[in-house]
Amino acid sequence: MTRIPAKLLLSNGLSFSGYSFGYAGSVSGEVVFNTAMTGYPESLTDPSYRGQILVLTYPLIGNYGVPDMVSEAGLPAFFESDQIHVSGLVISSYSEQYSHWNAGRSLASWLGEHSIPAIEGIDTRALTQVIREHGAMTGKIIVDGEEVNWRNPNSENLVAEVSTKEVIRYGNGRYRILLVDLGVKYNIIRHFLKRDTTVIRVPWDYDFTGLEYDGLFLSNGPGDPKKCEATIRHLQRQLTHPKPVFGICLGNQLMALASGADTFKLRYGHRSHNQPVLQAGTNKALVTSQNHGFAIDSKTLGSDWEEWFINLNDGTNEGIRHRELPHFSVQFHPEASSGPTDTEYLFDEFLSEVGRFSGR
Secondary structure (H helix, E strand, C coil): CCCCCCEEEEEECCCCEEEEEEEEEEEEEEEEEEEECCCHHHCCCCCCCCEEEECCCEEEEECCCEEEEECCCEEECCCCCCCCCCCCEEEEECCCCCCCCCCECCHHHHHEEEHCEECCCCCHHHHHHHHHHHEEEEEEECCCCCCCCCHHHHCHHHHHHCCCCCCCEECCCEEEEECCCCCCCHHHHHHHHCCCCEEEEEEECCCCCCCCCCCEECCCCCCHHCCHHHHHHHHHHHHCCCCCCEEECCHHCCCCCCCCEEEEEEEEEEEEEEEEEEEECCCCEEEEEEEEEEEEEHHHHCCCCEEEEEEECCCEEEEEECCCEEEEEECCCCCCCCCCCCHHHHHHHHHHHHHHHHCC
């Protein structure tokens, strides 16, 4: 096999040389890293990675291939969306030979089908250290000398790119959950469906304030939360009512913005399966899966709100809740796939509040 030379060029001027696999084209985006050992099919299809060049720090990638696109309950069974959302992929070593019970194709062929460039042969440990010291930055994967323009995806409304364009209904359960799609991971919908709910999925800027539902859910999603001005306006009206609200990831940040608090960009973000969080005011620690680049400034929370979870690595906010009303949100992913399931109970807590409010 002919190996096509490629390089990763960072906006600070550093360059890493390697070889192209997947789609043989060049691309630009924000360079971020993920420390998880497994889960690349889920990560690559996670809409929260939209516009980003993902560096996987685990040294061997591709050894278990990629599943086939099998549908369950109207959703792909093994992916977090119906497409790859990363702009590019950077790894240390690519395994051309794969073996797994549900593998249907190689990682390289899957990337090629979706026109996603990837580069192997990179010292990802050294690259990760650069990102940790400098902070997340824009970069380019240059394949065979083909130049592209620099792109900073955080200046764009990425949520508008990944959100559904129409109202979609899933299931026929006891509770009616309105899901505001900011770039929802499909495992969130799966968790609701197995808990006897009907999920009504609406676009990010949909005016949901006049709709009938038992509980409101705000999904994960990519980019700067302040770009979601329409969602924030609608949410501000909802937060004055006792109908339960639950947010995850970007939903956590929008809950804060709608309540009058502020958000900021993290130095390099939290992206892994092993982020420890502490429930505020307790000794209860949980291991979580995360993927985000922005966080809530806890010092700006109003008197009606309190910090709920705290990141044990850097002390940043990992969740908030209203002191009186059944509104709460978390920065991590209780639906983690793949990843730890320590916090899956939050879906049950939310639906308990929904049942109490609806009287069913």
